[in-house]
Amino acid sequence: MDVVLSLSMEEISRSRIQKLIEEGMVEINDQPCLEKKHPVRAGELITVQVPAPSLLEVEAEDIPLEILYEDQDLMVINKARGLVVHPGAGNEKGTLVNAIMHHCGDSLSSINGIIRPGIVHRIDKDTSGLLMIAKNDRAHQSLAKQLADHSITRVYHAIVYNNLKEDSGTIDRPIGRDPKNRLRQGVTDPERGRRAVTHYRVLERLGPFTYIEATLETGRTHQIRVHMAYINHPLLGDPVYGPKRKYPGVEGQMLHAKKLGFRHPVTGLYMEFDSELPEDFQKVLRKLRERK
Numbered sequence: 001m002d003v004v005l006s007l008s009m010e011e012i013s014r015s016r017i018q019k020l021i022e023e024g025m026v027e028i029n030d031q032p033c034l035e036k037k038h039p040v041r042a043g044e045l046i047t048v049q050v051p052a053p054s055l056l057e058v059e060a061e062d063i064p065l066e067i068l069y070e071d072q073d074l075m076v077i078n079k080a081r082g083l084v085v086h087p088g089a090g091n092e093k094g095t096l097v098n099a100i101m102h103h104c105g106d107s108l109s110s111i112n113g114i115i116r117p118g119i120v121h122r123i124d125k126d127t128s129g130l131l132m133i134a135k136n137d138r139a140h141q142s143l144a145k146q147l148a149d150h151s152i153t154r155v156y157h158a159i160v161y162n163n164l165k166e167d168s169g170t171i172d173r174p175i176g177r178d179p180k181n182r183l184r185q186g187v188t189d190p191e192r193g194r195r196a197v198t199h200y201r202v203l204e205r206l207g208p209f210t211y212i213e214a215t216l217e218t219g220r221t222h223q224i225r226v227h228m229a230y231i232n233h234p235l236l237g238d239p240v241y242g243p244k245r246k247y248p249g250v251e252g253q254m255l256h257a258k259k260l261g262f263r264h265p266v267t268g269l270y271m272e273f274d275s276e277l278p279e280d281f282q283k284v285l286r287k288l289r290e291r292k
Contacts, residue, residue: 001026002036005048006177007192012050013182025049058087058114063099068273072107073139073266074132075100075118078275081128081252086116100133108133109140120144121219126237128278129156129257134265142265147219153261153272154216156224157203159254159284160233161242164210168201171227175220184240185222187230196220198227206288209236213258225253236284249287256281 001021006014018036020026026033027047028040040046066078077096079085084095100108100118108118111134118133120143134140146152176193178184187193197217204211210233214224222241228234229241236242237250261272277285 001033001038001040001046003179004040005046006182007179009048020048020050025051057092058097058101058117059093060102060105061093061098062102063094065099065103067103068130068275069271073135073264074143075104075135076130076132076260076273079123079128079131079257081126081278081280084125085122085131086119088115096131104133104135107135109135109137111137111140111144121147123257124222124253124255126252127255127257128281130260130273130275131257132260132262139265143262146262150217151263153259154219154257155259156214156216157256157258157277157281158212158214158224158228159206159236159281159288160210160212160228161236162208162210162233163205164200164202164212164233166202168199171198171200171231172196173227173230175223175226185220185226187226194218194220196223196227198224200228205292206285207292209288211285211288224255250284251280254281254284 002014002018005017009017021033021036024032024034025048028044067075068078069076079096086097087095097116097119104118110117112119118135120132120134120140123129123131132143134143173187173196174190174193175185175196176188178186195218199215199217200212202210203213216223225235225238225241234242235253235255236247238253242253256277258277259272259274261270263270
């Protein structure tokens with residue numbers, strides 16, 4: 001039971017699921033299941049009650065934001081590398097949410113609750129680039145639907161290990177939680193993961209590295225990082241999916257959310273934004289070009 005639920009509910013850790021089972025929060029066909037090793041059979045109806053998380057005291061903080069666009073419904077920001085998107089264990093302060101709460105006050109969507117107000121989608125701490133922020137629930141629902149429909153344009157730039165043989169390609173492989181390491185995602189069987197599609201093309205060949213553009217058709221956790229590692233081209237600086245040996249001068253994966261396009265939730269007009277590569281990314285590119 002705990003294995004099945006941990007693969008199905010990626011946002012909850014396996015240890016948390018085991019505790020939910022012990023607390024009687026899991027039922028099979030309306031009957032309590034108190035045994036984590038209970039064998040699950042096809043056709044059974046499994047119900048899980050997940051109590052609301054204890055509320056964090058999220059404080060507004062005067063943290064600088066690079067805002068590319070803002071109106072009464074939404075914002076588009078360029079997130080700096082190293083900035084955590086929302087508060088959590090070990091990151092109660094100094095996050096993007098703390099910053100936008102200071103900037104927007106009460107003008108943020110409430111759909112994702114007090115911990116993630118205004119957050120429609122997220123990018124990793126060490127990934128820089130564009131994010132959209134919803135300032136009311138109507139905007140949030142519209143943008144979330146566009147994400148679900150795969151109609152939002154999301155283009156990333158990345159530096160990967162090894163020289164890609166093809167100038168372009170598509171990776172269409174399901175992604176799910178790695179059962180052996182809860183911190184990782186991985187390419188899995190279709191039954192254990194969700195469909196994930198990444199399109200890529202080569203921008204520049206840099207000897208033992210390749211500078212690429214990756215376009216998301218779907219948006220799974222760590223999708224580009226997992227897919228590129230799967231085809232033996234992990235991202236330079238990736239501490240989870242890349243080589244254990246660090247590359248000198250690189251801290252965190254070389255991944256930048258460069259382009260973001262969507263339809264405005266009120267006007268319906270298509271809007272597209274582009275952001276410059278951060279200086280640390282450009283510095284690594286210059287160094288690789290010199291060594292090519």
